[in-house]
Amino acid sequence: MVNNGASGACQACKQRHKKCDETRPSCLRCSRARRACPGYATSKDLKFVNYSGRVKCNEPNALDTVPTSWSAKIGLLDWTSIEGYARVQFFGDYCVHSPNKDISRGYLSGLPAMVAKAGPESDVAKACTTIALASLGTKTRDQRIAHRAQSLHTALLRSFSLSITTGDTFISVESLITATLLGLHEIIINTDLSNGAHIAHAQGVSAILTSKSSPFDLVCGGKLFKALDPTSTIEQEIENPKLPNWQHTPPDPNRVTSRFSILCTPLSKHGAVTIDEIFARTEPLYNRAASVLAREATLGELYAVKRDAEKLKDDYNVWQESLPEEWKPKVVGVVEGNEEMLPQVGYCPGTITSYHDSYIATIWNAYRKARLLVINIIMDCYDRICTFPEHEEIDPAIFIEISELTDGIISSIPFVLSADLQDFLNNSKLCKPLVRGRPVGGLLLMHTLYVISVLPIIDPKVQRYLRDCLAWVGENMNIGQAVILSKCATNELFEYVTEAHVLIWAGMLI
Numbered sequence: 001m002v003n004n005g006a007s008g009a010c011q012a013c014k015q016r017h018k019k020c021d022e023t024r025p026s027c028l029r030c031s032r033a034r035r036a037c038p039g040y041a042t043s044k045d046l047k048f049v050n051y052s053g054r055v056k057c058n059e060p061n062a063l064d065t066v067p068t069s070w071s072a073k074i075g076l077l078d079w080t081s082i083e084g085y086a087r088v089q090f091f092g093d094y095c096v097h098s099p100n101k102d103i104s105r106g107y108l109s110g111l112p113a114m115v116a117k118a119g120p121e122s123d124v125a126k127a128c129t130t131i132a133l134a135s136l137g138t139k140t141r142d143q144r145i146a147h148r149a150q151s152l153h154t155a156l157l158r159s160f161s162l163s164i165t166t167g168d169t170f171i172s173v174e175s176l177i178t179a180t181l182l183g184l185h186e187i188i189i190n191t192d193l194s195n196g197a198h199i200a201h202a203q204g205v206s207a208i209l210t211s212k213s214s215p216f217d218l219v220c221g222g223k224l225f226k227a228l229d230p231t232s233t234i235e236q237e238i239e240n241p242k243l244p245n246w247q248h249t250p251p252d253p254n255r256v257t258s259r260f261s262i263l264c265t266p267l268s269k270h271g272a273v274t275i276d277e278i279f280a281r282t283e284p285l286y287n288r289a290a291s292v293l294a295r296e297a298t299l300g301e302l303y304a305v306k307r308d309a310e311k312l313k314d315d316y317n318v319w320q321e322s323l324p325e326e327w328k329p330k331v332v333g334v335v336e337g338n339e340e341m342l343p344q345v346g347y348c349p350g351t352i353t354s355y356h357d358s359y360i361a362t363i364w365n366a367y368r369k370a371r372l373l374v375i376n377i378i379m380d381c382y383d384r385i386c387t388f389p390e391h392e393e394i395d396p397a398i399f400i401e402i403s404e405l406t407d408g409i410i411s412s413i414p415f416v417l418s419a420d421l422q423d424f425l426n427n428s429k430l431c432k433p434l435v436r437g438r439p440v441g442g443l444l445l446m447h448t449l450y451v452i453s454v455l456p457i458i459d460p461k462v463q464r465y466l467r468d469c470l471a472w473v474g475e476n477m478n479i480g481q482a483v484i485l486s487k488c489a490t491n492e493l494f495e496y497v498t499e500a501h502v503l504i505w506a507g508m509l510i
Contacts, residue, residue, distance in 0.1 A: 011038040083129050090132035094440045096358050103326045104359045110510035124174045126156045127181035134189045138478045179205050183503035191480035202499040205506050275319045282370045289377040299388050306381035309374050316371045327360055329353040333425040345472040346414045346434040353411045361412050362444040368405045369448045376457050402457055416441040442473035447497045450485040
């Protein structure tokens with residue numbers, strides 16, 4: 001977590017004589033109050049500090065919870081072997097390797113090569129080991145592994161706080177991914193909502209990617225990663241980076257854009273519209289709409305927000321229509337069932353779709369979620385406009401659109417969460433419990449499930465089903481934040497999820 005020590009409170013907290021957590025680039029008090037943090041007296045000496053409590057395990061386990069080769073004859077654990085095994089397991093659980101880089105970026109696909117190149121004593125390797133051990137400790141319920149992970153985590157935060165004060169090291173790709181892994185560690189391990197430890201890591205990643213010295217030349221100048229002050233419209237220039245060979249393929253002279261888009265086909269020569277810029281406009285509109293709808297707005301203000309939302313919805317339609325064939329979902333089966341009953345996870349009646357990989361499925365579901373958010377804004381504006389004598393009628397086609405977008409998310413759940421989609425389809429009539437796939441599927445899907453589960457325009461029964469899916473992800477894939485989100489039936493965690501999005505998307509950069 002980013003922090004500046006004991007006496008570096010931000011200017012706002014100093015003026016208000018309030019205790020400041022000193023998170024950079026904006027303290028959590030200012031962030032939670034939805035006000036712009038004026039910053040600190042100095043921008044030097046950033047530190048990453050741990051505010052999380054001890055890692056909780058259900059019970060201490062015997063040595064047979066891990067391979068017997070890990071136990072030395074004297075009864076001590078061979079941590080070198082355990083840590084190597086844990087890293088391999090983490091790569092298998094959370095890295096999506098695309099067989100065709102012209103179609104998909106994958107997820108954390110460059111992490112194994114980065115760790116190998118950086119060496120075992122690098123911060124990025126230590127961060128990988130820490131999150132790998134923490135995940136393994138949760139899966140095996142072995143308290144010793146969990147405690148080892150916590151010890152490494154504390155030591156890493158100290159060493160990382162020193163390394164990022166050396167200037168160029170702070171803006172290196174390795175440091176960016178280290179900060180990302182530290183944030184993902186909090187998302188995966190912590191089940192304590194009050195902790196919120198991932199937020200400051202997300203803010204650190206955001207500060208790197210939106211700075212002029214960002215190691216990536218991002219579409220929209222990195223505004224997609226702007227975790228704080230989402231209503232800001234200030235453009236930030238980004239210098240052309242000199243990237244190491246292991247980071248990504250050099251720019252193709254025939255690419256549609258020379259900038260780096262994480263939410264579009266990376267090296268494709270087709271004319272697909274990049275969705276990064278559209279996403280970057282969605283949250284500011286959401287915040288603006290919330291502000292207008294929270295007061296006695298004029299009819300003109302309501303129509304202005306509604307028109308902007310309709311324009312954004314049209315832009316999303318253009319993105320979908322521009323996609324190459326390889327990106328389009330394919331219907332592979334149908335689940336039959338009683339639509340009156342709440343189904344078990346994966347068995348919601350309707351079609352089942354498959355995708356090229358989890359990365360593309362994630363972009364599709366993020367698109368559906370964002371478009372539903374925009375439609376919700378339109379519907380909220382319409383409800384208020386209806387209180388005026390003269391008003392236009394809502395287009396009934398919008399209800400069909402809501403149903404199609406929601407069904408699209410639901411139909412992707414078996415592909416994203418199951419171990420083998422074909423095996424799931426073969427046994428679908430028997431309604432056998434879903435066999436969990438790799439946890440990366442749950443990590444990439446859970447924020448979409450939460451947002452849709454709390455939107456007023458979604459059927460309450462569907463909302464309950466999506467919360468059940470979140471609880472399943474938390475229990476079966478051992479992702480702590482999914483447990484937190486499954487227990488919330490309101491939109492009060494939107495900001496909490498927005499910060500986590502920064503970390504999820506940062507994993508798509510390598």
